[in-house]
Amino acid sequence: MTGSANMSxxxxxxxxxxxxxxxxxxxxxxxxxxxxxxxxxxxxxLLWMLVTSVKDxxxxxxxxxxxxxxxxNFPRVWVAMNFPVHLGNSLYVTSxxxxxxxxxATPAAYAFARYKFPGRELVFYxxxxxxxxxxxxxxxxxxxxxxxxxxxxxxxxxALSYVGGGVAFAIFLMRTFFLSLPGELGDSARIDGCxxxxxxxxxxLPLARPGMASVVIIQSLYTWNEFxxxxxxxxxxxxxxxxxxVFQAVGQYGTDxxxxxxxxxxxxxxxxxxxxxxxxxxxxxxxAGALKG
Amino acid sequence: xKRSLRLRRLIAxxxxxxxxxxxxxxxxxxxxxDAVLLSLQxxxxxxxxxxxxxxxxxxxxxxxxxxRALWHTAYFTICTVIxxxxxxxxxxxxxxxxxxxxxxxxxxxxxxxxxxxAISGLLWAMLFEPNFxxxxxxxxxxxxxxxxxxWLADAATVMPSVIIVSVWQSLxxxxxxxxxxxxxVPKDLYEAAELDGANAWSxxxxxxxxxxxxxxxxxIVLNTINGIKVFDQIWVxxxxxxxxxxxxxxTYLYAMAFGAMGASNSRLGYAxxxxxxxxxxxxxxxxxxxxxxxxxxxxxxxxx
Numbered sequence: 329m330t331g332s333a334n335m336s337x338x339x340x341x342x343x344x345x346x347x348x349x350x351x352x353x354x355x356x357x358x359x360x361x362x363x364x365x366x367x368x369x370x371x372x373x374l375l376w377m378l379v380t381s382v383k384d385x386x387x388x389x390x391x392x393x394x395x396x397x398x399x400x401n402f403p404r405v406w407v408a409m410n411f412p413v414h415l416g417n418s419l420y421v422t423s424x425x426x427x428x429x430x431x432x433a434t435p436a437a438y439a440f441a442r443y444k445f446p447g448r449e450l451v452f453y454x455x456x457x458x459x460x461x462x463x464x465x466x467x468x469x470x471x472x473x474x475x476x477x478x479x480x481x482x483x484x485x486x487a488l489s490y491v492g493g494g495v496a497f498a499i500f501l502m503r504t505f506f507l508s509l510p511g512e513l514g515d516s517a518r519i520d521g522c523x524x525x526x527x528x529x530x531x532x533l534p535l536a537r538p539g540m541a542s543v544v545i546i547q548s549l550y551t552w553n554e555f556x557x558x559x560x561x562x563x564x565x566x567x568x569x570x571x572x573x574v575f576q577a578v579g580q581y582g583t584d585x586x587x588x589x590x591x592x593x594x595x596x597x598x599x600x601x602x603x604x605x606x607x608x609x610x611x612x613x614x615x616a617g618a619l620k621g
Numbered sequence: 622x623k624r625s626l627r628l629r630r631l632i633a634x635x636x637x638x639x640x641x642x643x644x645x646x647x648x649x650x651x652x653x654x655d656a657v658l659l660s661l662q663x664x665x666x667x668x669x670x671x672x673x674x675x676x677x678x679x680x681x682x683x684x685x686x687x688x689r690a691l692w693h694t695a696y697f698t699i700c701t702v703i704x705x706x707x708x709x710x711x712x713x714x715x716x717x718x719x720x721x722x723x724x725x726x727x728x729x730x731x732x733x734x735x736x737x738x739a740i741s742g743l744l745w746a747m748l749f750e751p752n753f754x755x756x757x758x759x760x761x762x763x764x765x766x767x768x769x770x771x772w773l774a775d776a777a778t779v780m781p782s783v784i785i786v787s788v789w790q791s792l793x794x795x796x797x798x799x800x801x802x803x804x805x806v807p808k809d810l811y812e813a814a815e816l817d818g819a820n821a822w823s824x825x826x827x828x829x830x831x832x833x834x835x836x837x838x839x840x841i842v843l844n845t846i847n848g849i850k851v852f853d854q855i856w857v858x859x860x861x862x863x864x865x866x867x868x869x870x871x872t873y874l875y876a877m878a879f880g881a882m883g884a885s886n887s888r889l890g891y892a893x894x895x896x897x898x899x900x901x902x903x904x905x906x907x908x909x910x911x912x913x914x915x916x917x918x919x920x921x922x923x924x925x
Contacts, residue, residue: 355821359715366712367729370792373744374732376755380747389753432641439637445630451638458649460907462850464871465900468878468893469652469659492649495641524633553737555853560879571739575857578743585747592740603735611731615798619839 381589388585401590409591413566414573415598417483421558421569422551424487429494429547430540436495437502438528438536442514452503458496463556466492474561481563489557494550498543501617505539506532542613545606549614552599570595660894666887677894686865687895690873693780697869698848700784705791705844706837712792713799714825727800730793738790742854745786749773749858773859776866783855783867790854791847795840802836803829842910849902870899 381401383394405411440452470489471480479485513535514527522530552570559572568576574588574595581587603610660677664670681687712730716723733741748756749772757769770778806829814824830837852871855861861868861876868876878892 356720359718359720363712363715363720363726366792367726370730370733370789372755373748373789376748377744389758428644432644435637436641439634443630443634443637445634448634451642455641455645458645460903461649461653462846462896462899462903464850464852464874465656465896466649466652468889468896469655470648472655472659473652488648491644492647492652495644496649499641528637549735553739555737555739555857556875560875571737574743575739578746578857583750588743588747592744595740596736599735603732607728610735611727611797612801614734614794615801618794618798618843619836 377589377592380585381593383586385584385586398586401586402594405587405590406594408587409573409577409594410566411570411573411591411594414568414570415594417567418552418569418571418598421483421487421490422548424484425490425494425551426544426547428487428491429498430543432491433495433498433502433543434533434536434540435528437499438506438532440499441503441506442511442532452499456496456500458492459500461493463493467557467560470557471561480561481567483562483567483569486558486561486569487551489561490551490554494547497617498547501543501546502536502539505536505542509535541609542616545610545613546617548602549599549610656893656896656900659890660897662890664889666889670890673890677891678897680891681894681898686868686873689865690861690868690870690895691898693867694849694851694869694871696780697784697787697851698845700781701787701791701848702841702844704784704788705795706840708788709792709795709840710799710830710837713796713803714829716796716800717803718821723800727793727797730796732793733790734794736790738853739857741786741790742857745782745789745854746773746858749782773867774863776863779859779863779867783858786854786858787851795844798836798840799833802833806832838910838913842906842913845906846903849899849906870895874899 379393380388382397382399383391384396384398387394436455440448440455466489474480474482474485474489477485479488509532513531517527517531554569555571555575558569559575562568562572565573565576574591577591578588581591659670661672661674662670663673663676716726720726736744748754751757751769751771751774754772756772760766760768770782772778772782810828810832811824814828819827850871851869852875855867855869855872856875859867860880861872865873874892874895877888877895879887
C-alpha cells in the first residue's frame, strides 16, 4: 500500500507514455515466449529420454529421431532389470509404510486437536520436533537397529524405518485438518450416547478423508521415491526397490542409453499414471503439505 | 472422586496417542539418541566399538575434506535458495497475470517434481555426458561449441551442474506454491495500484511480494533445509567426485559409512559425527523459521 501511495504522485503524462511504449499485445506475446521456453527446458530431458528409449542402440548419439521406433527395448529391459520384482518390492514397502503412517497418525492427530489435557502442547511439539531430524542423522543407528532385529535387508524393516518421520509429518498435517472440523458434532454424538472411540470412528474419521488423502499422496510419493535408506538398508539384488535397482543398473549398462532410458521410463510409469489421474489432488496435497509441514 | 474423573479424561487421548508415540520412540527418538552416542565412538560395524569422547568432532575440525564438503553444502544451499525462490516466483507471477493455458503450463512444469531425485540425477548424468550427451551436442549444433564443458567430470563445473538439476527438478513445486499464494492476493490491491499508474513490475514488487511474504519465507526455509541435507542426486551423479569436488556433508558421511561396505575401513562413528553437524544446522534453520514464522496468517492466504 505504501507503494501505491508513492505512485500516485507520478505525473499523468509519464503513465501515458509508459502504457503507450508497452502495448498489451507485445507484453502478452513476450510472456508466452518466456513461458514456452521454460516449458521446453522442463520438458526436454523427459522428451529426450522417451526418444532415446525407442532408438536402436547405435543411433543414440548419431541421430535426433530414430529411423524406426524400437518398442522392443521395453520388454528387453523389463526382463533384464527384473522389473516385476522391483516394482513389487516398491509397492509392498510403499503400501505398508502408508498404511502404518495413516493408522498411527490419524488417531493421534485427532487427540491433539479434540482433547484438552495437561502437557498437550509439550507432547505435540515433541512429536513434530521429529520433523526437524534429517534422515542422515538416523540412517546409521537404523542400520544397526534393524540388523539387531534381523530386519536388515528386509522390506518390512525398510518400511519401519520410514514410519517415524512419516508419522510426525502426518500428525502435523492431520491435526490442522481435525481442528477445522466443528466440535459440536462430537458433543451431540456424546449426548446421544457415543463413547470416545465411537465419536472418533463414526463422526470424525469419515469427515477426515480429504486430510487422509493428502497424507496418502505425500507419503506414497515420498516412500516410492526414497533413495538413501532404500539403497542402504537393502543389500540383496532381489529385494531392491525401483529407485535403488535403477541406480545399480547404471553400473551394468554403462553407456547403453537406450536400455537405461527404457528402464527409467518403466520406473516412472507408476508415479506418472497416478499423477495424471489425480493431478489436482496431487498438486494441492503436495503444496499444502509443504506449507503446513 | 474428582481426581479419578480427571484421570478418566486422560485415558481416551492417551489411547489415541500411545501407538504413534511408541512408533516415534522406536523409529525416531531411540535411533536419534543412539546416534548421539555413536558419534562419540569409533566403530567399523564389525568389531566392538570403542569410546573416543569428542575425538570424532576434533578430527572433523582437522579434516580438510570435511570443510570442503561443508563449503559445497553451503554453496549448493545458497545458490538453490536464491534460484529456487526467485525463478519460480517470477514465473508464477507471469502465470497469474491472466494468461491462457496457465493450468496446462503448471501441469507441465510440475512433471519433474514427481520424478525422484535419484532418477532425475541418473537422467541428467546422461544429458551431461561430455562426448555425445545432448547438452554438449546442442551447444555444438547451435554454434556455441566453445561453451561445451565436461560438466560432472570437471571440478570447476560439477557444482553448477548439480544445481541446474536441482532447479530443473524443483521449479514446478515452488512455482505451484507461489501460484496458489498469488491467487489469494486481493484483486482490489492490484486495481488500486493500477489506478495509481503502477506498471506490472512495480505491482509485483509493491503488491505481490509484500502480500505473500510469509509464503516466500517458507519457500526459503524449505530450500535451506533441503540444501543442508542434499544427497540423492549428487550421490547418483558423481558420488561426491571428481576427487571430492561435489562432496557435500550428506555424500561425505555416506562415503565414510557405506562407501566401502563391509570393509574394515567403514567409519560409522565419524560418519555419525558428520550427521550431527547436519542435524545441528537443520535445528538452527528450524529455530529461525519458528522465530520468523507467523503461520496463522497462512491459511487465510491460500486458496488451492
